[in-house]
Structure formats: structure tokens, C-alpha cells
Amino acid sequence: MTTPEIQTNASEPGIVISVDAMGGDRGPAAVVAGMALSVVKNPDIRFIVHGDEAVLTPLIAKRRELSGRFIIRHAPDSVSMEEKPSHVMRHGKDTSMWGAIDSVREGEAQAAVSCGNTGALMAVSMIRLRKAPGVSRPAIAVLFPSRSPSGFNILLDVGADVRADPSDLLQYALMGASYARNSQNMARPRIGLLNVGTEDTKGRAEIKEAHDLIAAAADKNNYDYIGFVEGSDIPSDRVDVIVTDGFTGNVALKTAEGTARFFSSLLRAQFKSTIFARLGALLSYRALQKLNKRTDPRRVNGGVFLGLNGTVVKSHGAADATGVSAAIKLAFHLAELHFTEKLVARVASGSTAREDAKPVHPNE
Amino acid sequence: MTTPEIQTNASEPGIVISVDAMGGDRGPAAVVAGMALSVVKNPDIRFIVHGDEAVLTPLIAKRRELSGRFIIRHAPDSVSMEEKPSHVMRHGKDTSMWGAIDSVREGEAQAAVSCGNTGALMAVSMIRLRKAPGVSRPAIAVLFPSRSPSGFNILLDVGADVRADPSDLLQYALMGASYARNSQNMARPRIGLLNVGTEDTKGRAEIKEAHDLIAAAADKNNYDYIGFVEGSDIPSDRVDVIVTDGFTGNVALKTAEGTARFFSSLLRAQFKSTIFARLGALLSYRALQKLNKRTDPRRVNGGVFLGLNGTVVKSHGAADATGVSAAIKLAFHLAELHFTEKLVARVASGSTAREDAKPVHPNE
Numbered sequence: 001m002t003t004p005e006i007q008t009n010a011s012e013p014g015i016v017i018s019v020d021a022m023g024g025d026r027g028p029a030a031v032v033a034g035m036a037l038s039v040v041k042n043p044d045i046r047f048i049v050h051g052d053e054a055v056l057t058p059l060i061a062k063r064r065e066l067s068g069r070f071i072i073r074h075a076p077d078s079v080s081m082e083e084k085p086s087h088v089m090r091h092g093k094d095t096s097m098w099g100a101i102d103s104v105r106e107g108e109a110q111a112a113v114s115c116g117n118t119g120a121l122m123a124v125s126m127i128r129l130r131k132a133p134g135v136s137r138p139a140i141a142v143l144f145p146s147r148s149p150s151g152f153n154i155l156l157d158v159g160a161d162v163r164a165d166p167s168d169l170l171q172y173a174l175m176g177a178s179y180a181r182n183s184q185n186m187a188r189p190r191i192g193l194l195n196v197g198t199e200d201t202k203g204r205a206e207i208k209e210a211h212d213l214i215a216a217a218a219d220k221n222n223y224d225y226i227g228f229v230e231g232s233d234i235p236s237d238r239v240d241v242i243v244t245d246g247f248t249g250n251v252a253l254k255t256a257e258g259t260a261r262f263f264s265s266l267l268r269a270q271f272k273s274t275i276f277a278r279l280g281a282l283l284s285y286r287a288l289q290k291l292n293k294r295t296d297p298r299r300v301n302g303g304v305f306l307g308l309n310g311t312v313v314k315s316h317g318a319a320d321a322t323g324v325s326a327a328i329k330l331a332f333h334l335a336e337l338h339f340t341e342k343l344v345a346r347v348a349s350g351s352t353a354r355e356d357a358k359p360v361h362p363n364e
Numbered sequence: 365m366t367t368p369e370i371q372t373n374a375s376e377p378g379i380v381i382s383v384d385a386m387g388g389d390r391g392p393a394a395v396v397a398g399m400a401l402s403v404v405k406n407p408d409i410r411f412i413v414h415g416d417e418a419v420l421t422p423l424i425a426k427r428r429e430l431s432g433r434f435i436i437r438h439a440p441d442s443v444s445m446e447e448k449p450s451h452v453m454r455h456g457k458d459t460s461m462w463g464a465i466d467s468v469r470e471g472e473a474q475a476a477v478s479c480g481n482t483g484a485l486m487a488v489s490m491i492r493l494r495k496a497p498g499v500s501r502p503a504i505a506v507l508f509p510s511r512s513p514s515g516f517n518i519l520l521d522v523g524a525d526v527r528a529d530p531s532d533l534l535q536y537a538l539m540g541a542s543y544a545r546n547s548q549n550m551a552r553p554r555i556g557l558l559n560v561g562t563e564d565t566k567g568r569a570e571i572k573e574a575h576d577l578i579a580a581a582a583d584k585n586n587y588d589y590i591g592f593v594e595g596s597d598i599p600s601d602r603v604d605v606i607v608t609d610g611f612t613g614n615v616a617l618k619t620a621e622g623t624a625r626f627f628s629s630l631l632r633a634q635f636k637s638t639i640f641a642r643l644g645a646l647l648s649y650r651a652l653q654k655l656n657k658r659t660d661p662r663r664v665n666g667g668v669f670l671g672l673n674g675t676v677v678k679s680h681g682a683a684d685a686t687g688v689s690a691a692i693k694l695a696f697h698l699a700e701l702h703f704t705e706k707l708v709a710r711v712a713s714g715s716t717a718r719e720d721a722k723p724v725h726p727n728e
Contacts, residue, residue: 159560196611203611244615247560251615254594262600279648283647287634287635
């Protein structure tokens, strides 16, 4: 249902992002605040906002910067963080999440953003957008702060599926390479396969099999395979894309987040421990702000769903306005690049016709 | 072979630690320096030092504090970091690593310490010390810096085996609880099972099965099972022992180490970035030193092998004197507590006679 009293510019030139406004832990106010932040920085953006109209209309009305840049689509239901994906697949048609994905399916939005339940969002995305040809398991990729020149490495899968066969890990390598080429402008990304050691003899049998598959596909797919990497290499500058199954990737990502938060809290506590330390903190304020900015998880917020016929960005459930705005920025950027179309073409050529795949140019 | 010219006090009262002096990345000098550090802090310690006599004799002679507190056992061979465990098992009889483990097997040392190749050390430990009755897969446990009152949580397995069945995960819970009770003096440790979410419906099938087994064994084995935990909980204060398979645990541990190192290097760089920041760093020097001490991986150096008939501590390969000394301290402490004997009794009662196991008192 479209609110007739609100002017729609969504059909004008520019990129339209469909937003699930009801999914996050902080509720729709944080999502709307994030949309407002995005529009200030990027006037070319338009939104289709899915959620409870009675809640959204006054929230959006308060944000003048959004005026004329959005449509509200009423959704009577929303998906809770605890809901089972299977339940949402069967009974979720009236949720804001379902609506946000359907806007991409219908082609009225170029990308969708949600702060909601990851499992449900992946399930709804799979049934509404369908897997891209040749993809067996889609993956979720995140940018991980690192020593690399771009400031980030790509880690995938971080939780689309708890299992991955060797052929899935090969597809993750192809999709991760494509994401690196497009989002970070790399001609030949360096791919590493996560393992418990860098020696060829280590690890599980399926990982050794994936190792051979990824190595064999490197030349035809324009990436450098650097072999096994360890957990300590994820934030390093020796690799650009780290491939692993969704169970291991999820644990690695959350362990890093927990470690960084723990480290920051110790640092804050120490800076308050003595009068000298307080003075020191004051003098170092700007330097510490830069450190915060560099490691602030809100600024790299957004897991990208790879391997679907459509672009979906999962924002952190606890994202505030800054976090939501980062996820929207990422969705906009990928839509602008026609990233999903390029990825679909890449995977189709890389995995169904491995033997005769043509060499592909950087940025596909 | 015993060097006759060196006085042996190893038969005196006190605890004897057998040391593989050849295993680490920094060579025997770092190991001997670590032994010397340990003796200064703890005069009750004695060593049987395994390695190349011609190298060790002059190194040890330089350390007066070690005088009369050691025996050198000549080993013509050593195990390199690249060597395959299977090769060491077949051809490793003359290595310093083998000798260090055999000193425990023969009862002349109460615990062994090595900085060598983890896979080889576990393989040699398994064939020479044998698995404890009822143990299917031994595990390696580490102390992970955390918000818990003790300052650490226990994480296992971090790499003894890349696979774990549900019954292995139950044994890890029993062994981890025993380690927490003994090393950290906890009456009822809180056990968590690592997963990709805290909801009961998430994760792999074998993890859900382990979930039920660990929950059912909690009361009889004097621990509290708090259910699934995520990577972000590893450094938290809501859990004392985190149970996982050796693949996931190894990746989590190394990801945390890499993240902490990355964070520290960014902090150091920022403190050098401006004159104000430099001044600030000077003023906060003591506070930052405390932070370093709290998060210094060298000070929590030592993975303990659980589930064998003997105590083995694996020191980090790159350990310096401080790191080696921390591993020796841990080995000494465990030997003093007769930890391995208690653990063996615990696992035997916990897993072979689950139904009629008697309640066990804290500290077993």
C-alpha cells in the first residue's frame, strides 16, 4: 500500500533502496535516522520504506531531509529476532522484511537493507530472489578491518550456512574475488582459505579438496590463490579475501568483535585510572578518535548476501543511525556498480564452464 | 645420557619439569633464559633439559641461578616446525621432544614443556603417555584474557584434533570444568558451547546433540551449563569454559590474537602521530603498561594437553624468555596440584559411569 499523501520520487533517476524499517534491535527510529544521515551525504538516493505506516509516517515527517525522497509501504507484521527462518518462510508474507525483498524482486528497488534476523532474511531472500544460476549455497561477506592498503579484508561466509562443501568454498572464492574487484577496485585479489595451519598437510579433508579446486581455478578467474591462511591472518595485509564455511566465519567475526570491544574497554578503564592517564588521554584525544574511527564496527556495518538474483545488505541488528547509514551506503554503492549482475555472470562462467571460461577483465 | 659433571638435584624434594629445549622458533637460548627466569621466582623447581648437549651446556653454564637445579639429557635430533606428526611418530625417538615426554612417562618429571610443533608434540604425547581411560580425543586448553573476575576464560579444544563428535564435546566440557576448578579454584564453573547463535535451534546437528549431552551431565559433574555461546562471548564474563572442536577453537584463538595485535599496532601508530599524542602517551605510560601486561599473550602462554596420562604444556613457538617462563610456571602449578591424576579420575567417572557417578567436591 502506498501512502498517497507523500510525494514519490522513487521513479526519478537515481538509485532506490528498499528498507526493512522494523527489523533492528533499536526499532524504526534508528533506521529512519540512518536513512536521513544517508540522504544528507548522498542526494541521489531514494527509499521504499517497509513497515508499520502509523509508526513510520510521523518518524519520517520529522526528518525534512527525507522529504520527497521516499515511499512508505505499509506492512502489518514484522519479523522478530527469535523467529525461526522456516516459520517466516511460511507465514512471513505480510512482514516488512518480505516486502523489502519483494521490492528488489519486482525491480522497483536496486538493493534491500535490513537490520533484522539474519537467518530469516537469508531464507526470505532465497525464496523470493532465488539463487543465481550455478550457485549451490549463497554466502554472507563482510569487510574486516585490516592492515591491507584499503583498510579492509573480505571474509566470507560469515553465517549464511553452517556447512560448506569443497565446491561451495570454490564458489565463495569466485564470489569473494568478484566482490573485492568491484567494491575495492582490485585487479587481482589475493584469496586465502582459512585453516588451522598454513602447511598443505593440515586441516580437514574437505578443506584440502577445496584447496586444490581454488588453486586450479585461479588463473581463469583472475585472482591469486595464496593457499591456507590462519585466524591471525584475517586482519593482516597478506590476503584480500578469506574463504571459510559459515560456522567458522561467524565464530571468527564475532570473536574479533568481542576481542576489539574488550580491548577498547580495557583502554578506556586505564585512561581513567590515574590523573596522569586522564591528562594523557586528553592530549591524545584526536589520535584516539582516529583509532576509534578506524576500528568502529558501525562504520563497516553491512554483510552482503552473495549468490542471489538481487542485492541484499544485512545491517547489524544493534545498528544505530551511523551503522544503518553505512549499510545503506554499501547497498547504494553495489547497486551503482551493477555488482550483482556482474557476480551472477562471473559465477555462471566460473563454475558451470570451468574449462572454457574466458579470461575476464578487472571489474568484470 | 646424563652429563656426569653436573650435579643433579632432580631427585630432591620439589617438582621436576622436563623441558624440550630445541623446539621453539627462537632456539634453545630463549628456552634456557625462560628456565632461569622461572628459577628466580620459584626456587622449588628442578629441570631435566632435553637437547643438544654441546649447545645446552655453555648456555646453561652462563646462568648461575640454574646451578645445581638441572640435568641435561642429550638428544641428537630435534623436531622442526614443518615436520609431519606421522613422521615424528615413526622416526622421532632421538629427538629432544620425545625425550621430554618420556621423562614424564618414566615418572622422573611431573610435567613436560615444549615450544615445538604442536601436531608432533600431541602425537608423541599420545603414543608415549597414552590417552586417559575413557578419553576418545585429547584436547588443548588455553587461558583466554576476559572480563571474568579471574581475568581469563578457558577455551578448548584449540587444535588437538580438527574434528569432535558430540561425545568428545561432552568430554571437553568435563575436562574444561576440571581445569577451571583446579587452575582457577572455581567450585562450579560455567560451561558454554560455541555456536553461531544462542538460540537452541541454531547450528550444526552434532552441536545440538552435544548441547543435550552437556546439559544432562551438568548436575552430576558440578558445573553450570549456560547453553550456546557465540564468538563475542569468549572474552566475556558470562562464561568460564568455552567448549568447541579443535578447528573452530584454533581459528577463534588465532583470530583474537591477530585482532589484539592489530589493535595494539594501530594504538602505537596513533600515539606517534602528533606531538600532542606523544605527550599524551608519555603521561599515560603507566596506565598503558598495565594494559599491555593484562593483554600480553606471553603472560598467558601455555596450551595444556588434557586427557593424557601425564601433564604436557605447549608453549607458543615464538615464545621468548617471559613466555617460556609462563609456560613453566603453569606446568609447575598443575604438577603441584596433581591436576592430571584428578582429571583422569574425573573423566573416568564422568563418561564411563555417567549414571552412577558420585557427586564430586570442588577441586575434585
